Amino acid sequence: MNREELIVRLREVFEARGFEGATLAKIARASGLSKASLYHHFPDGKRGMGLALLTDAGIRLERSALAPLREGGEPEQRLKDMLLGVESYYGSGERSCLLTVFALGPPNDVFDGLVERRLVEWIDLLANTLQDTGLGKKEARRQARDLVSRIQGAGVLARALHDPKPFRQVLRRITAELGLR
Amino acid sequence: MNREELIVRLREVFEARGFEGATLAKIARASGLSKASLYHHFPDGKRGMGLALLTDAGIRLERSALAPLREGGEPEQRLKDMLLGVESYYGSGERSCLLTVFALGPPNDVFDGLVERRLVEWIDLLANTLQDTGLGKKEARRQARDLVSRIQGAGVLARALHDPKPFRQVLRRITAELGLR
DNA sequence: GTCTATACACCGATAGAC
DNA sequence: GTCTATCGGTGTATAGAC
Numbered sequence: 336m337n338r339e340e341l342i343v344r345l346r347e348v349f350e351a352r353g354f355e356g357a358t359l360a361k362i363a364r365a366s367g368l369s370k371a372s373l374y375h376h377f378p379d380g381k382r383g384m385g386l387a388l389l390t391d392a393g394i395r396l397e398r399s400a401l402a403p404l405r406e407g408g409e410p411e412q413r414l415k416d417m418l419l420g421v422e423s424y425y426g427s428g429e430r431s432c433l434l435t436v437f438a439l440g441p442p443n444d445v446f447d448g449l450v451e452r453r454l455v456e457w458i459d460l461l462a463n464t465l466q467d468t469g470l471g472k473k474e475a476r477r478q479a480r481d482l483v484s485r486i487q488g489a490g491v492l493a494r495a496l497h498d499p500k501p502f503r504q505v506l507r508r509i510t511a512e513l514g515l516r
Numbered sequence: 517m518n519r520e521e522l523i524v525r526l527r528e529v530f531e532a533r534g535f536e537g538a539t540l541a542k543i544a545r546a547s548g549l550s551k552a553s554l555y556h557h558f559p560d561g562k563r564g565m566g567l568a569l570l571t572d573a574g575i576r577l578e579r580s581a582l583a584p585l586r587e588g589g590e591p592e593q594r595l596k597d598m599l600l601g602v603e604s605y606y607g608s609g610e611r612s613c614l615l616t617v618f619a620l621g622p623p624n625d626v627f628d629g630l631v632e633r634r635l636v637e638w639i640d641l642l643a644n645t646l647q648d649t650g651l652g653k654k655e656a657r658r659q660a661r662d663l664v665s666r667i668q669g670a671g672v673l674a675r676a677l678h679d680p681k682p683f684r685q686v687l688r689r690i691t692a693e694l695g696l697r
Numbered sequence: 698g699t700c701t702a703t704a705c706a707c708c709g710a711t712a713g714a715c
Numbered sequence: 716g717t718c719t720a721t722c723g724g725t726g727t728a729t730a731g732a733c
C-alpha cells in the first residue's frame with residue numbers, strides 16, 4: 336500500500352463524512368488496513384491524516400483550478416481552463432471539496448488556516464485574471480468572490496440534493512455569463 | 517428553561533461544530549443544563565436534538581426567505597423580501613445555515629431528507645417568482661438554482677474566511693443584478 | 698425538571714509479535 | 716509494514732434521588 340493510493344482511499348471517507356465523522360474504524364475498513372497500520376503511515380494519527388488530506392486537496396485544487404489562472408495566455412482562456420479544472424476537481428459534481436467539508440466542521444486552528452489561505456489565493460488569482468479582461472480592480476474582486484461563492488455553493492447544492500446535475504448546470508451558466516464559448 | 521430558549525442555545529453548538537462535533541458535554545455546557553436534563557427535553561437524545569434543530573432551521577428559513585416568495589405582490593418585491601429574509605436568516609453572514617452544516621456531515625437518511633426537501637422547495641418557489649418576472653420556465657429554473665447556489669456558497673465562504681463581509685457583498689451583488697433598487 | 702453517579706460502547710492511540 | 720490485543724478516555728445514554 337503506497338501513500339498515494341492510501342490518500343485516495345482516506346479521502347473518500349473524510350470527504351463523505353467530515354473529519355469528526357471519519358472514525359478510525361471506518362477509515363481502516365475503507366483502506367483495507369488495520370488501525371495500527373494506519374499509524375505506521377500517519378504517526379500523528381487522525382490529526383496527521385486530516386492535515387495530509389487537506390494539504391493534498393489544496394494541491395489538487397491548485398493544479399486543477401488555480402494554476403491555469405497563473406498562465407500567460409488570454410484571460411478568457413485562463414478562465415475557461417480554470418472552470419474545466421474546477422469541473423475535474425469536483426468530479427463533475429459527484430464529489431465534494433474537502434476544504435468546504437472541513438470548513439463546516441468544528442473550528443480547528445490548523446485546518447482553518449489552510450482552508451482560508453487557499454480560498455484567499457483563489458479569489459486573488461481570479462480577481463487578477465478578471466482585471467486582465469478589462470474590469471476595474473474593485474469590480475474584479477467582487478466578481479471573483481461571487482464566482483468562488485457560486486462554485487462552492489454549487490458543490491454544496493449537488494451534495495445536499497444527491498444529484499451532480501445542479502453543479503454542472505451552475506458551471507455551465509458561469510461559462511456562458513463570462514462569454515466563454 | 518423553556519424549549520424555545522433551549523433550542524437557540526443548542527443551535528449555536530450544532531451550527532458551529534456540526535452534528536458529530538456537537539458532543540453532549542459541549543451541549544450541556546452551552547445550555548447550562550446537565551446531560552441528564554437534556555434527556556428530559558429530548559427523550560431521543562442527540563438524534564432528537566438534531567431533528568428538532570433541523571426542523572427549526574427549516575421553519576426559520578421558510579418564514580424568513582420562502583414565505584415572501586409566496587405572497588401575491590410584484591415579483592420584484594417578493595425577490596427583494598426574500599433577500600432581506602436570507603440576510604436575516606444568516607445573521608448578516610455571522611451565522612451558518614444548519615441545513616448546509618448537516619448536508620456536509622455524514623450521510624443520514626432522516627436529516628438528508630429534511631434538508632433536500634427544503635432546498636427543493638426554495639428553488640421551486642424562486643423559479644416561480646422568476647417566471648412571474650417574465651423569464652421562460654427553463655431559464656427561471658436555471659437562475660433559481662444559481663441564486664440558491666450563490667447564497668449557500670456565500671455562507672460557506674464567510675465561514676471559511678471567518679469574515680461576514682463576503683456574504684453581504686454577494687447578497688448586495690445579487691440584489692443589483694436582479695435590478696432590485 | 699434538575700441533578701449526581703454510572704453504565705457501557707466506541708473513540709483514538711499504543712504495545713509488541715511476526 | 717502489517718497484524719491482534721488492549722489501553723485509557725470520551726461518547727451517548729440511563730438510573731434514581733431530590
